[in-house]
Amino acid sequence: MTSRDGYVWTEAEGLRAGVRSIGVIEPPSNLTDNTIIFDVIIVGAGYCGLTAARDATLSGLKVLLLEGRDRIGGRSWSTDIGRYPFEMGGTWVHWGQPHVWREISRYEMRDQIEISYDFSSGINQYLMVNAEGTQSMTHDEEDALMESGLQKFFNVDGKSGRDIMPFPHNASFNPEVLKYDKQTVAERLFEIRNFLTPNERVAIEAFVLLCSGGTLETTSFFELLHWWALSEYSYQGCIEYLVKYKFRFGQSSFSIRFFREAQETGNLSYVFNCPIVSVRNEENVVQVTARDGQTFEARRMISAMPLNVLNAVHFNPALSPGRKAAADIGHINQCIKVHAEIKDRHLRSWTGISYPHNRLIYGFGDGTTPAGNTHVVCFGAQHNHFEPEDDIQETIKALNGFVEMHIERIVFHNWSKDEFAKGAWFFPGPEFVTKHLEDLRLREGNIFFASSDWAVGWRSFIDGAIEEGTRAALAVKRDLQRIPKQL
Amino acid sequence: MTSRDGYVWTEAEGLRAGVRSIGVIEPPSNLTDNTIIFDVIIVGAGYCGLTAARDATLSGLKVLLLEGRDRIGGRSWSTDIGRYPFEMGGTWVHWGQPHVWREISRYEMRDQIEISYDFSSGINQYLMVNAEGTQSMTHDEEDALMESGLQKFFNVDGKSGRDIMPFPHNASFNPEVLKYDKQTVAERLFEIRNFLTPNERVAIEAFVLLCSGGTLETTSFFELLHWWALSEYSYQGCIEYLVKYKFRFGQSSFSIRFFREAQETGNLSYVFNCPIVSVRNEENVVQVTARDGQTFEARRMISAMPLNVLNAVHFNPALSPGRKAAADIGHINQCIKVHAEIKDRHLRSWTGISYPHNRLIYGFGDGTTPAGNTHVVCFGAQHNHFEPEDDIQETIKALNGFVEMHIERIVFHNWSKDEFAKGAWFFPGPEFVTKHLEDLRLREGNIFFASSDWAVGWRSFIDGAIEEGTRAALAVKRDLQRIPKQL
Structure with a gap:
């Protein structure tokens, strides 16, 4: 399948937008009933959102995953050009990255690691x-x-x-x-x-x-x-x-495992090509509106969008001043x-x-x-x-x-021109971490915010994305355990 | 609660067997119906068995956890002597141990780590x-x-x-x-x-x-x-x-998280003080017999028993020659x-x-x-x-x-005199790993064998136990997904 993302240039064919990747999800949606009230809507299908979706569906929650792109992986995805993976974003992994390695071990992929x-x-x-x-x-x-x-x-x-x-x-x-x-x-x-x-x-x-x-x-x-x-x-x-160490078959061969496992639970609905424009965070429900006007509802939401695009979504009530200020500053990485x-x-x-x-x-x-x-x-x-x-x-x-x-x-x-990233991996300017990291980790009402951009450990890395997706899924599960289904 | 395990000596009181620990489970069983056929019986409530039980219950499987002791943790448990944790077995953890650190991060315990x-x-x-x-x-x-x-x-x-x-x-x-x-x-x-x-x-x-x-x-x-x-x-x-790094409140403050999370799913049955003596591994069912004569049945079994006690259980049909030989040799650690x-x-x-x-x-x-x-x-x-x-x-x-x-x-x-361990953490003699590791990792019929003793990464460590429990739970889930419930 060919993603809209990425560019390939050859002398013969010139510059072409769009690259094949095994991370493209086809058909882009499995949602048949727009009136379902989900347990949780997860916005963003990078490693953070995928981990949250997998863990939440595994624990029995009904999940709707919304993604602006036509593919999974967010800022980490690999091409499938003549079966060869060029890594378009996040690439390297290591057993000293605990969250990423736990998953590589769990999916028995340790034999698929090679040296750059x-x-x-x-x-x-x-x-x-x-x-x-x-x-x-x-x-x-x-x-x-x-x-x-x-x-x-x-x-x-x-x-x-x-x-x-x-x-x-x-x-x-x-x-x-x-x-x-x-x-x-x-x-x-x-x-x-x-x-x-x-x-x-x-x-x-x-x-x-x-x-x-x-x-x-x-x-x-x-x-x-x-x-x-x-x-x-x-x-x-x-x-x-x-x-040093990367996947022989590319990052998308890894991220697809999370998606498939979530799918296998029967608890995963998803809509790709579905950028969101606004979020209403009400007492018992979150309503998410997509660019095409569709709306979706859930009891909770996990925002797995990167820092630099957070303010492109209209939140009602407005995001906390601390979070909004952090998103206004953004991070500096234009790799x-x-x-x-x-x-x-x-x-x-x-x-x-x-x-x-x-x-x-x-x-x-x-x-x-x-x-x-x-x-x-x-x-x-x-x-x-x-x-x-x-x-x-x-x-x-x-x-x-x-x-x-x-x-x-x-x-x-x-990545700089990518409307769903507006930059590469998180890298902060001076005083950003001391002033803003804690704010970015806080919940607001029914919304949990998760991203490698504010992870504690391997912040900015795939590992941090999995760390954060794990945290958010557990937090939502615990939160919903405490209250009976009301809706 | 006081475990039968461990010893304390003071001048005033002399030597006493049995030590307080927050890892003791009271009441020791929540099983009311002995005729249930479980999805999986897990034998052993060390970190490996606990991880398997947690992951399997989270994924919706009905689990029976059997443990010979009165407590969780296996070869890792801490005392609660005047609220102070003495670590009786496995103690130290590190963020470079991926499976253990993923759990410490997930349970938000990274602030509970201190330096020995x-x-x-x-x-x-x-x-x-x-x-x-x-x-x-x-x-x-x-x-x-x-x-x-x-x-x-x-x-x-x-x-x-x-x-x-x-x-x-x-x-x-x-x-x-x-x-x-x-x-x-x-x-x-x-x-x-x-x-x-x-x-x-x-x-x-x-x-x-x-x-x-x-x-x-x-x-x-x-x-x-x-x-x-x-x-x-x-x-x-x-x-x-x-x-270097250990838990301020002891290993049992960590292992109890796994147990409680499994409990919260509603899918966990357990019987402590229940050493097993024999296992019948039949076509569609595993029957486990305890020392007191009780029998339990499940579609699959995860053996999370250490290498040195594997041959103390009678398996029918007999264990594979490779596994049996490995268990006969055992490991050498009498720390x-x-x-x-x-x-x-x-x-x-x-x-x-x-x-x-x-x-x-x-x-x-x-x-x-x-x-x-x-x-x-x-x-x-x-x-x-x-x-x-x-x-x-x-x-x-x-x-x-x-x-x-x-x-x-x-x-x-x-640990040498402990009938459920017969030694401390796994340490092999020469040629053991090259000759026996692969055999120990293989499934036999409905039984999956999991233990830190044959982990790939941090073999012998708590990390390896979690690695193996994770592997076994996923393998059983996938295995049972493939076939409809027959029983």
Whole structure:
């Protein structure tokens, strides 16, 4: 099935919107009776909404899942281009991500995990490109450079961050750490400017922008410390946790398990292609109105919409001032992720940065396609932001800004222009977490708000989405257990 | 409520069998109709059986939970002595244990985690005792000694074990690693005998026996490599993952959540104090007979009994030869875990080993009791094994074999003498995993076998128990979905 989402470009066919994916749900609705009052309406079929839908249907609740798109997965979905999965959003998983790993284990998918990198063949090179030219290093030299730079960057306590944030799933276990939410990365870099080599500085900046998708001035240092703590306080850990292990058959092969299991309960109704415009949160019922005018009712609602689109829906009564303010500020991640299938087999082992002049900052070999071509994945950020579909020659130029590539195909999803995301994974500006996280986690009347964007642990990750979907489903179940059916 | 399990000794009251715990279930049964044919009978109410019972009841199956003891938790339970939890078995948890952490997060218990150690007060000392006397080190020196010794011990690949076992939740991702299952720890130590300092050798041996509860000659080096890989290939990681974070209100405050949630579904029947003696595994039904002659029937059964007691039950037809052989061999862990409440406040910061002459090998400060006393926990193994209840003066002597202690109370559970465990957490001898693990994971007719003892990831840990309970509940649900109710 072909989704409306995503773009593919080839020389022969030019740029086309819409990409095949096994995450497309066809037919898009199984709802026959519009007058049912559901136990819970879940808005959003990303991992958070899917987890909530699965858990709620398993526990016997009648669920209506509404999704604006034609597919599941939200900000994580994979293509099915010649059976090959290009990951359009969230990609990598790790057994140190508890919620995601519990599901991989439960669905017995641990044998379907493979490694993105392959340093066993081709030129094993790290290429650092800046305006003056290209430096070439071995991957061991790359690792040493990154480790030494990042250790300086994060070593605020003489213990690589371990003392200041010992317990990343309860990040303010040591409340002292919260002061770093006042600091931007630009400010932290200024603090340590005399201790970094020029290469370390460039490497850190590129790495930070890969994580935050923002700019150095808009990225909270606290949140990066949180990623660092989650990744075991080392660059080696960051590689292991953040960009190494992925699904052989793509993220959509994982997300579809949640959807199918919910379906099998017989308790799941769903409508795809159904963006919502307004929500009435009344005493005993929530009424949701879709863009096409349809209305749906339930005793409770789980909003699994991302932060950056929350204010696009009209809530009555209005959202709490704290939540509304948070959604107005939003998060800063405008990551651009571009895949290229290239003839250059020797680049399978390539990693590189091209910064600060290039429109794409970070890239590496991510796989080998069925045709035997190399698949590389490259990332840009708000720094030097662009829209890859607007001028494909600019995109090709940005790809060649790392190293010469012979491009067969380009594949991407523009998350910034996506009306159901308005950005990539959550990354906060300074003071956002300390000022707004708690507000975002609160219930309002019959509505429970769940999103990886305000998870406690692996916030921003698929893991955080599952954490939050799990939380919301249990909360709704408990809430409805307390009261008899009245409607 | 007071369990029959466990022992407490005080000078005033002497030795008493039976300890208070919030894990005791009262009344012990809610079964009113013995003729019900259940969807599934689950035998064993440890974390594995509890998880299976919770998940199966949540998915709508009618479950009968049978347990030989008067309490939940199996090999993990905590006392309620003056409201203080002494952990009688499995204790520590970590967010890197995915199944356990998913549950802690789901039950919103992450704020109930605290740290065993407290090096902020008293004498911050590591005491190494051997027959010749005592060496005193700082904890930094202890860490350096352990790290350097263990790195030599596990560095079989020049990468601290990362190359040979990169993916601990799929431990044979690199099949080369399986050769280490042929090797005992004694053999590995012989290999590196010329590279270890005398202190490193002693420290490693004590650490290994703390992990395996066996002897150097009976401990599989492969399994230790697995623990090491799970613990991020460092001694620092071992501390973090294995012995640092525990529940402020004890393990039983966690396990009771699973039980209560299963109860709330209305689908859970249970009988405690109900050891089983035989199982008939027929075409469409499983019949279970208890020691008191009662019989129970279900369409499926989940055996959540530990490896070492599997052959105490008579199965008809007989268990598969592979499973039976594995259960005949059993695992080697005869760990002795003894808690002492001591007046010596300065020992809160103590860690130590006393080896090889002492009957307890490893100990450290584990908490402060409500009376303001120090709580220390100490471990012995099959090496120099003893039964703490047999001669309490010998036990006191073993405790004082670390450092002089003024003992107010001793608390322990004798796992070796426990008829429902016959040992502590699973630890295999050489070749056990390669020869028997797959057999132990297979279904036989209507019976699904689940236990941390044959988990894939954190095998032997609470995490592995939850992994296995999760697997079994899903497998039974799927199996019963395929066929209509016939009975």
